[in-house]
Amino acid sequence: MVGEDLERLTRGVSLTRGLGRSYGDSSLPPERGGKIASSRLADRILGFDPETGVLRAEAGLSLLTLNSALLERGWFTPVTPGTQFVTLGGMVASDVHGKNHHEAGTFGRHVTRVRLRTGGGAIVDAGPGTERELFDATVGGMGLTGHILEVEVRLSAVASPWIWSESESAPDFETLAERLVDAGATWPYTVAWADLLHPSGRGLLVKGRWAQPDEAAGRTFGWPSAVSVPVDMPGWAINPLSMRMFNALYYRRHGRKTRAGVVHPQPFFYPLDVVHDWNRAYGSRGFTQYQCVIPKAAGVEAAAKFARFVREIGGLPCLVVVKDFGPEGSGLLSFPKPGLTFAIDLPVTGATPSLVARFNDVVAEAGGRIYLTKDAFSSREHFRAMEPRWTAFDEVRRLWDPDRTIRSAQSVRLLGDDE
Amino acid sequence: MNVVFCGATKGIGRAVARHMAQRGDRFALLGRDVDDLKRSGSDLEAMGGSVASTIRCDLMDLASIAPALDEAWAALEKVDAVVVTAGLFDLHETLESDSALRDRVLTVDFTNTVHLCELAGPRLLAGGGGTLAVVSSVAGDRPRKTIYLYGAAKAGLGHYLEGLDLKYRGNGLRVVNVKPGFIKTGMTANAKVPPFATTPEAIAPAVVRAIDRGTSVVYVPFVWRLVMLAVRSLPKFMMRKLNF
Numbered sequence: 001m002v003g004e005d006l007e008r009l010t011r012g013v014s015l016t017r018g019l020g021r022s023y024g025d026s027s028l029p030p031e032r033g034g035k036i037a038s039s040r041l042a043d044r045i046l047g048f049d050p051e052t053g054v055l056r057a058e059a060g061l062s063l064l065t066l067n068s069a070l071l072e073r074g075w076f077t078p079v080t081p082g083t084q085f086v087t088l089g090g091m092v093a094s095d096v097h098g099k100n101h102h103e104a105g106t107f108g109r110h111v112t113r114v115r116l117r118t119g120g121g122a123i124v125d126a127g128p129g130t131e132r133e134l135f136d137a138t139v140g141g142m143g144l145t146g147h148i149l150e151v152e153v154r155l156s157a158v159a160s161p162w163i164w165s166e167s168e169s170a171p172d173f174e175t176l177a178e179r180l181v182d183a184g185a186t187w188p189y190t191v192a193w194a195d196l197l198h199p200s201g202r203g204l205l206v207k208g209r210w211a212q213p214d215e216a217a218g219r220t221f222g223w224p225s226a227v228s229v230p231v232d233m234p235g236w237a238i239n240p241l242s243m244r245m246f247n248a249l250y251y252r253r254h255g256r257k258t259r260a261g262v263v264h265p266q267p268f269f270y271p272l273d274v275v276h277d278w279n280r281a282y283g284s285r286g287f288t289q290y291q292c293v294i295p296k297a298a299g300v301e302a303a304a305k306f307a308r309f310v311r312e313i314g315g316l317p318c319l320v321v322v323k324d325f326g327p328e329g330s331g332l333l334s335f336p337k338p339g340l341t342f343a344i345d346l347p348v349t350g351a352t353p354s355l356v357a358r359f360n361d362v363v364a365e366a367g368g369r370i371y372l373t374k375d376a377f378s379s380r381e382h383f384r385a386m387e388p389r390w391t392a393f394d395e396v397r398r399l400w401d402p403d404r405t406i407r408s409a410q411s412v413r414l415l416g417d418d419e
Numbered sequence: 420m421n422v423v424f425c426g427a428t429k430g431i432g433r434a435v436a437r438h439m440a441q442r443g444d445r446f447a448l449l450g451r452d453v454d455d456l457k458r459s460g461s462d463l464e465a466m467g468g469s470v471a472s473t474i475r476c477d478l479m480d481l482a483s484i485a486p487a488l489d490e491a492w493a494a495l496e497k498v499d500a501v502v503v504t505a506g507l508f509d510l511h512e513t514l515e516s517d518s519a520l521r522d523r524v525l526t527v528d529f530t531n532t533v534h535l536c537e538l539a540g541p542r543l544l545a546g547g548g549g550t551l552a553v554v555s556s557v558a559g560d561r562p563r564k565t566i567y568l569y570g571a572a573k574a575g576l577g578h579y580l581e582g583l584d585l586k587y588r589g590n591g592l593r594v595v596n597v598k599p600g601f602i603k604t605g606m607t608a609n610a611k612v613p614p615f616a617t618t619p620e621a622i623a624p625a626v627v628r629a630i631d632r633g634t635s636v637v638y639v640p641f642v643w644r645l646v647m648l649a650v651r652s653l654p655k656f657m658m659r660k661l662n663f
Contacts, residue, residue: 044433044459044461
């Protein structure tokens with residue numbers, strides 16, 4: 001159900017979704033065709049204080065709207081995921097992370113308050129200082145603690161709307177991982193891309209920071225317009241050979257030397273937003289992602305072992321994005337913890353569930369966990385093994401919603417709402 | 420630009436007002452629910468605009484219109500444009516079966532919008548001229564089986580707007596008739612989505628351009644001008660057969 005009045009829209013529905021960019025089933029109704037609310041038309045900014053950077057908005061405000069309104073005036077979200085087609089409510093529910101996780105943590109760290117309609121129907125404000133338990137369960141709680149109606153968050157002041165970016169290639173996975181972690185000491189934004197179709201696991205390291213006004217002098221800022229993938233590509237367009245060629249091209253195009261310069265934030269943060277409906281390149285069966293974290297405690301060898309495992313399995317990883325996480329946040333189900341995270345594109349085939357199960361075996365053994373926002377195929381058993389925190393979360397959830405009236409396809413699958 | 424805006428809280432109005440706010444326009448916001456107007460006011464101010472006043476004005480309540488305009492003029496002092504995006508919509512079958520709802524749609528989309536324009540026009544002329552931009556619909560271009568009640572109200576409104584423009588443009592009142600195609604808003608959430616459907620954000624720049632230039636009739640998005648040209652040229656026997 002769609003409408004501008006989210007408070008009214010969320011009465012008696014089982015779930016609220018934002019822009020539907022989760023790769024998994026967390027924003028889908030518990031049963032096919034079930035009624036859920038969409039927050040996307042509830043997108044007004046309710047207050048912005050240019051002294052403190054504190055912004056209060058309806059939960060459906062998209063990052064696209066926020067960025068086009070405030071970036072040129074010197075303000076940016078403290079944490080951004082890899083697309084602007086997300087809502088503030090979704091960013092809280094997923095407790096999103098970005099290239100600056102080692103420094104800024106997750107989005108939830110910067111949220112000062114959320115307004116929720118709980119499963120019991122009451123409208124409740126929760127934040128670090130009020131209803132702390134509910135707040136912690138809501139941050140990264142996949143929208144299960146209540147319908148998020150409003151979000152208050154402290155934005156970051158930026159020196160200019162431009163990014164100073166440097167990138168370099170690394171000959172193998174171990175070097176890449178090491179340089180990624182080292183770069184975090186001096187760079188606010190870091191990320192790596194690994195070619196796990198190549199035996200070495202070579203890759204590229206990208207670093208960035210906001211450009212100083214003098215570095216970006218003479219540039220006129222604007223947001224580029226988008227192009228679309230007009231039709232679903234045939235299923236065979238993505239195959240082992242085309243993927244290997246794509247990866248080799250991506251790696252070669254960069255060359256061996258370091259590249260540095262001022263870039264637009266769009267290609268830096270949101271490379272895929274330029275192509276609308278880019279997922280259609282994967283054909284009508286679509287694709288999913290697998291994202292896990294291999295904890296620091298398990299050592300770099302464990303991460304390298306996982307990379308080797310992905311390579312050997314040959315599960316068609318197109319772009320494997322690698323990022324080092326800083327400390328864990330306060331969200332009871334928040335994904336990041338210290339270690340290395342891998343995000344792997346997986347075209348959906350009949351073999352995808354068993355592939356995900358094999359990944360999960362390795363991740364569980366290393367003491368890692370998976371990102372619920374991207375999960376559609378994990379089993380309840382794997383989830384519980386990787387996520388011992390789920391009982392604490394479930395307790396708070398039941399406190400506010402004893403009958404678990406707010407639920408999703410994912411919560412039925414992983415948290416056992418049908419038990 | 421100083422703008423009296425009726426309908427900025429939702430749908431096309433929200434997107435158009437935001438687009439104007441981003442270049443620093445100043446508003447008097449008119450609408451049914453003052454609390455809701457205030458929420459939109461905060462949004463427009465965060466976008467870079469300023470809001471001089473939020474004023475209750477209900478298009479179901481004829482008596483509320485003139486005082487609201489007086490208050491808006493007093494708050495802005497100089498008014499450059501009056502923009503009316505407020506309107507009602509419902510599915511054709513519902514409008515056929517529910518006479519009270521039918522009355523509301525005809526009153527809001529035609530009768531009282533005409534009254535609002537009749538009250539706003541002289542005020543703009545008294546201030547040396549200005550722009551009166553009103554949203555009608557492509558549904559008014561030709562009757563279709565699935566939408567002719569709503570279409571009749573919008574056709575009547577369009578007829579009126581073009582007449583007003585003919586008579587007063589020479590005196591400085593520029594009347595802009597905005598004809599959107601199918602736009603995905605809360606208002607149309609229950610309707611079946613046809614081809615060429617788009618979002619309020621996508622058409623907002625074209626609407627603002629038409630307001631700035633004083634274009635007398637503007638189809639948004641442009642493709643609907645061609646679509647309606649084709650629809651208008653269809654023979655009647657086909658219009659009887661087609662269900663669109």
